[in-house]
Amino acid sequence: MHAALAQAAAVTAYAAWVIFVALHHEAWFDEMQAWLLARDNGLGMLVGHYARYEGTPALWHVILWGAVRAGLPFSGIWALSAACAIGGAAIVVRCAPFPLLLRLGLLAGYFYGYQFSVIARGYCLDLLLVPMAAALFSTRIERPLRYALVVGLLANVNVFSFLAAAVMGLELLARQIAARRIFQPPALAALALAGVCGLFALWTVWQPADNGFLAQAGPQNPLAAMLLFVANALFDRVTVWSAINQAGPEYGIAILLSVMLLGQIVRLAMTGRERALSLALLAAPILFAAMVYSEPWHAGVFFVLIVFVLWINWDNPVIDTDDAQARRILIGALVLLEVMQGAQTLHSGIEDIDGRYSAGKPAAQAIMAWRSGHPQGRIAAFGMQSFETQPWLGRNEFANYHGGMPTPQYVNWATSEPWHALPKPAEWNQLLTTRPDLVLAAQIWLPSAMKQDPQRAACRAGYDVAQVFAAGIIWRGVVIDNPLILFARATSGPCAKPDSRPAPSPA
Numbered sequence: 066m067h068a069a070l071a072q073a074a075a076v077t078a079y080a081a082w083v084i085f086v087a088l089h090h091e092a093w094f095d096e097m098q099a100w101l102l103a104r105d106n107g108l109g110m111l112v113g114h115y116a117r118y119e120g121t122p123a124l125w126h127v128i129l130w131g132a133v134r135a136g137l138p139f140s141g142i143w144a145l146s147a148a149c150a151i152g153g154a155a156i157v158v159r160c161a162p163f164p165l166l167l168r169l170g171l172l173a174g175y176f177y178g179y180q181f182s183v184i185a186r187g188y189c190l191d192l193l194l195v196p197m198a199a200a201l202f203s204t205r206i207e208r209p210l211r212y213a214l215v216v217g218l219l220a221n222v223n224v225f226s227f228l229a230a231a232v233m234g235l236e237l238l239a240r241q242i243a244a245r246r247i248f249q250p251p252a253l254a255a256l257a258l259a260g261v262c263g264l265f266a267l268w269t270v271w272q273p274a275d276n277g278f279l280a281q282a283g284p285q286n287p288l289a290a291m292l293l294f295v296a297n298a299l300f301d302r303v304t305v306w307s308a309i310n311q312a313g314p315e316y317g318i319a320i321l322l323s324v325m326l327l328g329q330i331v332r333l334a335m336t337g338r339e340r341a342l343s344l345a346l347l348a349a350p351i352l353f354a355a356m357v358y359s360e361p362w363h364a365g366v367f368f369v370l371i372v373f374v375l376w377i378n379w380d381n382p383v384i385d386t387d388d389a390q391a392r393r394i395l396i397g398a399l400v401l402l403e404v405m406q407g408a409q410t411l412h413s414g415i416e417d418i419d420g421r422y423s424a425g426k427p428a429a430q431a432i433m434a435w436r437s438g439h440p441q442g443r444i445a446a447f448g449m450q451s452f453e454t455q456p457w458l459g460r461n462e463f464a465n466y467h468g469g470m471p472t473p474q475y476v477n478w479a480t481s482e483p484w485h486a487l488p489k490p491a492e493w494n495q496l497l498t499t500r501p502d503l504v505l506a507a508q509i510w511l512p513s514a515m516k517q518d519p520q521r522a523a524c525r526a527g528y529d530v531a532q533v534f535a536a537g538i539i540w541r542g543v544v545i546d547n548p549l550i551l552f553a554r555a556t557s558g559p560c561a562k563p564d565s566r567p568a569p570s571p572a
Contacts, residue, residue: 071165072158079172080151083182086414087143093423093538093547094449096185097456100139101475103129112269118276118478122266124221125187139456146189150182153192157372160200162379167396170403171372175541176365178410183417187222188365194219194226195369198233199376205237206244209255213237217262225366227266228349229373234259236342277480278487287355292320294354297364298371299323301541305408310543326402327371329395334374336388337381343374361540375399412542424534424549425453428505431532431551432462435503443469445496448507449486450547452476464501497526504528504552511550519550527562528552 092100102115103126111130116123132145154172161168171177181188198215205212216237220230237259241252300322303315327347334343350367353359383389421427432444432454446452446463452474455461460471466484467473476486485492490512496504508516515522520530531553537544555561 068165075169075172076151076155076158079154082178082414083147083150086179086417087147087183089418090143090183091421091423091426092139092142092185094453096142097139097425097453098475099126099186100129100142101455102126104133105473105475116269117271117273118278120278121187121223121270122221122227123269124218125190142185143183146182146185149189149193150177153196156196156200161376167399170400170407173407173410174368174403175406175409176368178407179413180362181365188362190222191226191366191369194222195373199373202377206240206246209237209241209252210258213255213259217259220263220266223366224270225350225353225363227270228353229346229370231263232342232345232349234263275480276478277482278478290359291351291355294351294359294364294367295327296320296323297361298367299326299402300405305405306412306542308543326398329391329398330371330374332391333381333395334378337378339377343378346370346374409541413539416539416542416544420544421536422538423453424536426457428534428549428551429454429457432505433458436462439502442502444503444505445501446505447493447496448488448510449476450507450509450549451505454505465496497528500554502554506550506552508548508550523552524560527555527560529555529560
């Protein structure tokens, strides 16, 4: 009874934290891009065409498509990620085989406590589906259908989840064969379901030759990428409350701690029957990150898979004193990880509450205020973060995007798209030669001189800085400045060019 009350209290406290922070969070580009794609496209076009340009299977987009048509506004997108996170947290607290304090500590971990719960992206589905798969794992041979359904859904979340689901699906096939159940109706139905879901995910994510986003990914050092991926999942730095990102000796110490913890997890897996599955689940995402592509937040999927591996191996027998000592070391390392990530969760939440994650909404309000007095004026956008305004605008207001047509409002990643969401600095000067009346620019994509002294550089080009909208995305408590700058064409004063005329006013 006391344990049940403690579990309920923990999940309630976790839910309160996630909801409170999410209510203060301003959705940024990746959140709004998926929402706009779902809002402005039919289901067939969304799943069969646009999802693959986002580099992901389409399950999250399908959920958003349904949510939009059910009436959920963009301002409420956080409810979807929060619901997934809270559901997954309840499964962890109720069903995981770890000691209660370790279970509660997982909820404070960075990916459960902030990155995948507050920020509304498809990765929130991993927080729900992976614990579901772990909870169903022990009965997957006798009752394979529900496990296969979860694995099939997991395949449609993201590329890293797809790899994990492929491993789980193959293991399910092997177990059904070994148990001589392969031709029984439940096994056939389960394997067919998992296979169809996996093939569907592969079809939706198969990359087109003209995907301009992935073309931006440059070569990487495989060993460095592998170590960074593991560190981003576990220990990314020692001074966890620092506002400075990974650097210097403490980064090396963090990598060492991460590799040592991963080694203890592998040792645990090697003592049980699920060693092949466990090693494959750990190796597949690491190799993909090293050889193909990854971003820091992808390591969160690896973190959740580590929880799965720990879950299915936790009851492995402790045979001798070496095993007992290894188990104590593992528990101590996990406690340290949860404490350090918990500090980063708290820091990130405080920064999100106090600061502004995205400048999209105030920038959109400024644009509409200007538009009301200049209905014929030309407004241009520069850099993908400028599109964080689009959910807050009634239509596309940018003249340099599809000629100012009302739609689309989402970014088109095809290489044939003339507007570049990830522009080269030289494209800034090219844009200014068209003399738009107003330019909303993401500072990160501006030329160096413009970043260092925006007003002076803008003045030389015949523009004034009308307004700066401060914002900063957050990674493990570190705020990374990501402001938007609104430039207005100068029509008088020292910055005005001879050809500058006021934007047309209402008749």
